[in-house]
Amino acid sequence: MTADIxxxxxxxxxxxxxxxxxxxGDPLLGWAVxxxxxxxxxxIILMLxxxxxxxxxxxxxxxxxxxxxGILWQPASTVYGALPFIYGTVVTSLLALFLAVPLALGAALxxxxxxxxxxxxxxxxxxxxxxxxxxxxxxxxxxxVLVPALxxxxxxxxxxxxxxxxxxxxPVPGPSYLAAGVILAIMIVPIVTSVARDAMRATPRxxxxxxxxxxxxxWETIRHVVLPFARGGIFAGVILGLSRAIGExxxxxxxxxxxxxxxxxxxxPGYSLPSVIAGEFAEANQPFHPEALIGLGVVLFLLSxxxxxxxxxVVGRFEARAGGADVR
Amino acid sequence: MAPMFAEHSLHSISRSRRSRNRLVYLLCLVAGAIALLPLxxxxxxxxxxxxxxxxxxxxxxxxxxxxxxxxxxxxxxxxTLEMTGLGLAIATPMGLAxxxxxxxxxxxxxxxxxxxxxxxVAGIPSIVIGLFVYSLVVITMGHFSGFAGAVALSLIxxxxxARTSEEMFKIVPRRLREGTMALAxxxxxxxxxxxxxxxAAGIVTGIVLAVSRAVGETAPLLFTSLGSNFVVTDLNQPMxxxxxxxxxxxxxxxxxxxxxxxxxxxxxxxxxVLIFNVLGRWLAGRTQLKVR
Numbered sequence: 001m002t003a004d005i006x007x008x009x010x011x012x013x014x015x016x017x018x019x020x021x022x023x024x025g026d027p028l029l030g031w032a033v034x035x036x037x038x039x040x041x042x043x044i045i046l047m048l049x050x051x052x053x054x055x056x057x058x059x060x061x062x063x064x065x066x067x068x069x070g071i072l073w074q075p076a077s078t079v080y081g082a083l084p085f086i087y088g089t090v091v092t093s094l095l096a097l098f099l100a101v102p103l104a105l106g107a108a109l110x111x112x113x114x115x116x117x118x119x120x121x122x123x124x125x126x127x128x129x130x131x132x133x134x135x136x137x138x139x140x141x142x143x144x145v146l147v148p149a150l151x152x153x154x155x156x157x158x159x160x161x162x163x164x165x166x167x168x169x170x171p172v173p174g175p176s177y178l179a180a181g182v183i184l185a186i187m188i189v190p191i192v193t194s195v196a197r198d199a200m201r202a203t204p205r206x207x208x209x210x211x212x213x214x215x216x217x218x219w220e221t222i223r224h225v226v227l228p229f230a231r232g233g234i235f236a237g238v239i240l241g242l243s244r245a246i247g248e249x250x251x252x253x254x255x256x257x258x259x260x261x262x263x264x265x266x267x268x269p270g271y272s273l274p275s276v277i278a279g280e281f282a283e284a285n286q287p288f289h290p291e292a293l294i295g296l297g298v299v300l301f302l303l304s305x306x307x308x309x310x311x312x313x314v315v316g317r318f319e320a321r322a323g324g325a326d327v328r
Numbered sequence: 329m330a331p332m333f334a335e336h337s338l339h340s341i342s343r344s345r346r347s348r349n350r351l352v353y354l355l356c357l358v359a360g361a362i363a364l365l366p367l368x369x370x371x372x373x374x375x376x377x378x379x380x381x382x383x384x385x386x387x388x389x390x391x392x393x394x395x396x397x398x399x400x401x402x403x404x405x406x407x408t409l410e411m412t413g414l415g416l417a418i419a420t421p422m423g424l425a426x427x428x429x430x431x432x433x434x435x436x437x438x439x440x441x442x443x444x445x446x447x448x449v450a451g452i453p454s455i456v457i458g459l460f461v462y463s464l465v466v467i468t469m470g471h472f473s474g475f476a477g478a479v480a481l482s483l484i485x486x487x488x489x490a491r492t493s494e495e496m497f498k499i500v501p502r503r504l505r506e507g508t509m510a511l512a513x514x515x516x517x518x519x520x521x522x523x524x525x526x527x528a529a530g531i532v533t534g535i536v537l538a539v540s541r542a543v544g545e546t547a548p549l550l551f552t553s554l555g556s557n558f559v560v561t562d563l564n565q566p567m568x569x570x571x572x573x574x575x576x577x578x579x580x581x582x583x584x585x586x587x588x589x590x591x592x593x594x595x596x597x598x599x600x601v602l603i604f605n606v607l608g609r610w611l612a613g614r615t616q617l618k619v620r
Contacts, residue, residue: 023517028516029515029516030516032425033425034435036429037426037429038442040442041442047463047464048460050460051463054463054467107359107360109352110356114357125609126364126367127363127364127367129602129605132601132602132605133602134543134546134597136544136571136574136578137374137597138370140574141373143578144373193363217349218352219353246453247456249453249454249546249547250547274455274547277459294459294463297459301452301453308451
């Protein structure tokens with residue numbers, strides 16, 4: 001690696017100085033790095049401002065409160081309310097977390113604590129590969145396999161006494177908040193598992209062995225040593241999963257049913273912020289329709305930004321307390 | 329890895345504690361199995377349905393209409409190659425520059441701002457990246473284009489490349505740094521001739537992972553490159569890409585031919601993405617980078 005470096009061998013101090021002065025390389029590379037970095041920064045800021053600017057045009061038509069809290073979205077009569085989409089994003093993301101977190105924690109514990117390495121590594125690797133599958137493939141698979149498979153289940157619940165609760169009431173058309181939640185759960189299990197696993201793996205060996213030496217069972221060791229130690233990292237994984245679920249577009253578009261409505265039942269079709277942008281932007285030709293969709297994009301940006309910042313703050317606090325795991 | 333149930337042989341552990349331990353193990357087994365189930369199912373459907381529809385001709389035939397039986401994905405494959413290529417040509421030097429600026433030059437507050445901005449982009453949903461590029465490039469140029477799509481993909485790749493390269497520059501061994509100083513090497517020489525070759529594997533890892541991410545992205549292309557039913561090589565024109573092609577066919581699953589093309593595209597896409605991903609992970613394992 002270092003063989004091809006011709007060492008500088010100054011005969012005297014002046015030779016060294018002359019070499020320094022004549023070298024164009026330093027300012028050249030320095031300025032190239034600076035200009036590229038600054039232009040990346042400038043492009044990012046410019047795009048943020050430009051997008052915000054385009055969405056602000058909507059305010060000539062709809063006030064900010066009417067937009068954020070409006071429950072009607074009817075582009076044909078130029079009524080733009082964002083609440084159905086905000087609701088859809090929140091409901092599907094929470095459903096996804098509710099389903100994915102226990103699975104991911106169980107899988108992480110299994111791979112880290114219970115199985116021998118020979119079995120655990122290929123298992124963990126396979127779960128992580130799931131994260132690489134493109135979302136359009138998940139969406140397509142969701143329409144063809146998941147939605148038809150979920151429907152009888154949803155019908156059974158809606159027909160049972162549970163169906164009296166608005167949350168589980170019929171009718172059951174197929175595409176639904178639940179289907180979107182399940183697809184999102186499948187998509188975020190790998191990332192939550194992988195971050196939680198790293199956090200658990202960072203538990204000091206001495207503490208673990210200490211607990212075992214005191215006669216704790218495996219589960220007691222996990223509960224009193226591993227989980228408290230990995231808490232911050234696990235939380236980070238959950239938030240990372242949440243932030244992916246909030247922003248997921250294409251997969252949700254395929255299975256949520258694309259109805260701009262607010263419905264208490266998780267078996268009803270709905271719409272989410274990212275999926276409505278993808279679904280309607282190409283055909284947005286009503287007055288202010290594109291601006292309203294860009295406005296939804298700004299809302300989505302702020303939502304995911306808030307989640308990320310909140311996560312950083314909370315994880316920072318965990319880390320300060322526990323000196324815990326490596327957290328991104 | 330701790331030994332499994334070594335404590336079971338000890339008589340001092342009560343029955344209830346033992347059975348609780350067993351119960352948790354079983355629950356974890358069930359959770360792991362359920363977590364793995366979608367992978368098995370998706371791969372199964374991809375192979376069964378995809379192989380039925382896939383043929384080498386699919387890769388090199390121009391597309392037909394939605395209902396036509398024939399038609400391949402040549403337009404999409406060319407588009408993916410061109411846009412990912414151009415995106416990479418933008419994102420690689422920028423990502424490297426950002427990494428050097430943040431890890432080597434460290435010019436005070438400005439470096440922190442640059443890093444924060446690039447981190448911010450990593451957290452932005454990809455559909456919003458599409459909107460950004462629509463606002464800045466598509467509206468400015470007045471039309472959809474492969475170029476706009478490439479810019480969108482470069483924004484997806486930039487944070488990945490910048491982040492992995494930065495991590496790598498940070499772990500350049502101290503003795504190498506001291507060596508360059510002892511030789512009175514100018515900074516650019518140290519960077520170009522010592523640091524970059526030392527961390528090259530890590531930089532390549534970042535690039536490979538960034539490609540594996542960008543190749544599969546649909547959302548940022550929807551209203552930047554838009555898609556096209558013609559074999560286009562001009563980056564100034566609207567352009568298709570494999571995920572876009574699959575998306576547009578998958579929306580028409582009422583037509584059996586479109587459904588078949590969607591499966592064939594899915595198989596091709598997943599194969600490409602997984603090859604890059606596995607390669608990236610393998611490289612990362614050799615350089616002790618963390619993949620996420």
